[in-house]
Amino acid sequence: MKKLLALLMVLLVAGSFLFAAGSSEKAATDKGVTIKVANYALLESGYEQFWKDVKTNFEAKYPTIKIEWVTAPYGEIVNQVVNMAGGGDMVDAIFGEIGWVPGLVDTGLAAPVRDILSPEFVNDFFPDVLKSFEVDGKAYGIPLYISPYVLYYNKDLFRQASLDPNKPPKTYTEMLTYAEKLSKLKDSNGNKVFAFGQTTASVPVSGSSINAMVFNFGGQVLDEQGKLSVDNQGFKDTISMLQLLDQKGYNPQNAKLKDLRSLFALGQLAMYYDQSWGFNGIQSINAKAKDFIASAEPLRGGLGSGESLLQAHAFILMDNGSARSTALAKFVEYVISEEVLSDYLRDITPAYPAKNSMASMESVANNGVLKGASPAAGRVRVQTFIPQISALNLELCSLAQAVTVGKQEVGSAIEKFKTSAVVKISQ
Amino acid sequence: MKTKTLSSKKSDSLFSLLLDLPAFLLLAGFIVVPIIDSVVKSFQTFGIKNIITKKPGVWNDFANYLYLFKTDDFTGATLHTFSFVLGVVLVQFLLAILLALILNSNIKGARFMRSVMMTPWVVPTVISALIWMWLFQPQYGLLKYLVSVVTFGKVSEFAILNNPSTALLGVGVAALWKQIPLMTLLLLAGLQNVPQDISEAAMIDGAGKLRRFFSIILPYLSPVIKVSVSMSIIENFKQFPLFWTMTGGGPNNATTTLAVLSYREAFVSMNLGAGAAVTTLWMLMMIVVIFGYNKLFRVQEF
Numbered sequence: 001m002k003k004l005l006a007l008l009m010v011l012l013v014a015g016s017f018l019f020a021a022g023s024s025e026k027a028a029t030d031k032g033v034t035i036k037v038a039n040y041a042l043l044e045s046g047y048e049q050f051w052k053d054v055k056t057n058f059e060a061k062y063p064t065i066k067i068e069w070v071t072a073p074y075g076e077i078v079n080q081v082v083n084m085a086g087g088g089d090m091v092d093a094i095f096g097e098i099g100w101v102p103g104l105v106d107t108g109l110a111a112p113v114r115d116i117l118s119p120e121f122v123n124d125f126f127p128d129v130l131k132s133f134e135v136d137g138k139a140y141g142i143p144l145y146i147s148p149y150v151l152y153y154n155k156d157l158f159r160q161a162s163l164d165p166n167k168p169p170k171t172y173t174e175m176l177t178y179a180e181k182l183s184k185l186k187d188s189n190g191n192k193v194f195a196f197g198q199t200t201a202s203v204p205v206s207g208s209s210i211n212a213m214v215f216n217f218g219g220q221v222l223d224e225q226g227k228l229s230v231d232n233q234g235f236k237d238t239i240s241m242l243q244l245l246d247q248k249g250y251n252p253q254n255a256k257l258k259d260l261r262s263l264f265a266l267g268q269l270a271m272y273y274d275q276s277w278g279f280n281g282i283q284s285i286n287a288k289a290k291d292f293i294a295s296a297e298p299l300r301g302g303l304g305s306g307e308s309l310l311q312a313h314a315f316i317l318m319d320n321g322s323a324r325s326t327a328l329a330k331f332v333e334y335v336i337s338e339e340v341l342s343d344y345l346r347d348i349t350p351a352y353p354a355k356n357s358m359a360s361m362e363s364v365a366n367n368g369v370l371k372g373a374s375p376a377a378g379r380v381r382v383q384t385f386i387p388q389i390s391a392l393n394l395e396l397c398s399l400a401q402a403v404t405v406g407k408q409e410v411g412s413a414i415e416k417f418k419t420s421a422v423v424k425i426s427q
Numbered sequence: 428m429k430t431k432t433l434s435s436k437k438s439d440s441l442f443s444l445l446l447d448l449p450a451f452l453l454l455a456g457f458i459v460v461p462i463i464d465s466v467v468k469s470f471q472t473f474g475i476k477n478i479i480t481k482k483p484g485v486w487n488d489f490a491n492y493l494y495l496f497k498t499d500d501f502t503g504a505t506l507h508t509f510s511f512v513l514g515v516v517l518v519q520f521l522l523a524i525l526l527a528l529i530l531n532s533n534i535k536g537a538r539f540m541r542s543v544m545m546t547p548w549v550v551p552t553v554i555s556a557l558i559w560m561w562l563f564q565p566q567y568g569l570l571k572y573l574v575s576v577v578t579f580g581k582v583s584e585f586a587i588l589n590n591p592s593t594a595l596l597g598v599g600v601a602a603l604w605k606q607i608p609l610m611t612l613l614l615l616a617g618l619q620n621v622p623q624d625i626s627e628a629a630m631i632d633g634a635g636k637l638r639r640f641f642s643i644i645l646p647y648l649s650p651v652i653k654v655s656v657s658m659s660i661i662e663n664f665k666q667f668p669l670f671w672t673m674t675g676g677g678p679n680n681a682t683t684t685l686a687v688l689s690y691r692e693a694f695v696s697m698n699l700g701a702g703a704a705v706t707t708l709w710m711l712m713m714i715v716v717i718f719g720y721n722k723l724f725r726v727q728e729f
Binding site: 079082085086090103106107108109191192201202203204249252253254263268387388390391394397398401402405406419420423424427 | 474475476478479480494497498499500566567584586588589590591674676677678679680691694695696697698701
């Protein structure tokens with residue numbers, strides 16, 4: 001009897017491990033449809049309420065459709081989606097950035113948007129913008145809004161340095177003269193004020209920002225075929241500029257975008273490059289930031305005309321069968337509308353609409369934060385999509401760190417970068 | 428006294444085996460099979476797409492391993508991993524034994540100190556990383572301030588994690604803060620089992636403190652030292668959260684260890700085959716190190 005009991009106990013314990021794995025709930029039921037949307041923004045205080053309202057209002061409008069959020073921090077959400085899909089539980093959409101598209105297409109997760117959304121809805125998007133989401137001629141993401149990298153600057157610090165707050169620099173040369181004055185300032189606590197911020201931390205989005213800077217200088221990183229193409233003056237000028245900024249102590253070393261946002265919000269950074277929606281991060285730290293923040297076009301450097309990289313927050317869609325796809329189409333069309341995004345683009349995330357029918361939205365046309373950077377919206381370039389874009393972006397960060405904190409010479413660092421990057425993108 | 432019959436012994440053995448079977452199956456299912464699977468994938472072209480489409484990987488003539496040696500990344504990561512393990516384990520052992528000796532000397536408040544000392548150990552690793560990032564913060568961090576005070580303002584911009592030559596040290600400090608308490612506790616438990624009579628006899632025979640430490644305490648402690656140091660080697664060999672949170676492998680790859688490289692290849696570049704190749708080599712290195720360490724320790728025992 002004792003032996004039997006012991007055996008039963010062992011089986012019970014072992015069985016509990018197996019049953020602990022749980023089971024997934026069926027997303028489509030007789031009563032309605034549940035769609036799963038992966039969204040890191042729900043974990044960020046500045047965006048949380050907006051997305052909660054989206055769910056409440058959408059479910060009120062379409063009572064048979066339920067939204068189930070899948071959340072993870074920004075840096076982990078793609079892995080979360082991939083791991084879920086690997087386990088047979090594929091989400092219906094992920095809210096993310098344009099740079100995530102090639103990776104998700106390569107994994108086979110992303111579906112062509114035209115397979116899910118109605119032609120009338122898709123055809124309303126600016127063709128050039130939609131083209132920037134294409135892989136092999138098919139668009140795999142649908143943007144909520146777009147923006148180039150913009151130059152945010154602190155008008156108060158400009159005044160303190162006897163600079164005209166309505167005349168931000170237009171070229172890198174001008175910026176350096178401004179920076180000389182701005183770098184002499186101290187904040188109210190006696191802390192150093194950094195003159196110019198360009199992210200170089202070891203995260204893919206920093207590489208993407210460096211890529212935008214290469215475009216400022218008229219250079220490129222990849223050619224149209226997706227091959228490495230850095231033997232150009234613009235690329236060399238960019239890396240040299242990063243080194244110069246570091247040598248002069250203008251740029252906070254190895255900073256992530258969120259570090260730059262913190263410094264800017266606290267009045268310890270005078271100018272920096274960010275996606276336009278970086279404003280939300282600034283405002284989350286300093287609610288009064290709207291009083292001193294202004295935006296300007298990306299700077300012109302070398303032979304470049306100040307072009308920048310197109311950035312977008314987008315839905316990347318996945319096909320889970322007709323019932324869920326139909327519900328997903330309704331959700332996407334609901335969110336990407338003037339009704340939902342108008343207040344959001346005015347108060348939470350300044351950015352430009354991606355659709356013709358939203359082009360003249362009052363909240364965008366009269367957006368004080370974006371006003372200075374508006375002309376830059378017409379000077380965006382698209383980075384060629386390759387599946388290894390994240391790996392390449394990390395290599396760009398390593399290059400920037402090599403010539404700054406690594407104190408390496410620009411020419412030799414670029415040569416080393418080329419060797420490494422070619423191997424990475426050939427995988 | 429009853430003597431068990433042969434069939435009764437057989438029945439007992441069979442029953443023991445039956446009891447062990449679920450544990451063996453779980454071990455095989457959750458540890459052995461994934462390891463074998465990872466090794467197999469390291470020889471294949473295998474990406475996330477294979478998981479999604481349920482298609483098996485394709486043998487690629489050692490391409491994943493050849494790829495690792497085409498750049499300096501793998502060599503650098505190996506070097507950083509070994510430097511980190513060696514440095515942290517060595518310093519950790521020295522500080523832990525010193526602390527254990529102090530706490531074992533019946534000083535006032537030893538019990539309180541023992542409780543307080545355990546705090547870093549119970550803090551989750553990611554939180555430890557965030558705490559140390561804050562202390563090391565280049566604009567307003569405590570370390571920057573202390574360095575500025577100590578150098579009378581000559582060094583006003585000390586950023587340990589931003590400098591490729593000091594970043595590994597910065598992560599090492601965080602690792603030491605987190606791990607020293609456990610090793611101290613283990614060594615303290617060992618010290619409390621050292622027979623006092625032998626130590627007292629040696630003292631009567633004229634043995635000084637150092638002689639007693641090296642000839643009595645250390646030999647009695649050796650089983651505990653062996654276990655605690657091997658635990659520390661393994662812990663630091665596979666250290667990932669501190670690196671990923673504090674530096675992400677930067678600056679200029681100065682803190683890219685095998686753990687970081689494996690994660691980057693598998694989940695940033697989404698090349699699971701290359702990630703598995705790093706993991707396989709990493710696992711082999713860890714086996715060799717632990718095997719060598721155990722062998723070395725056994726030799727010293729004789």
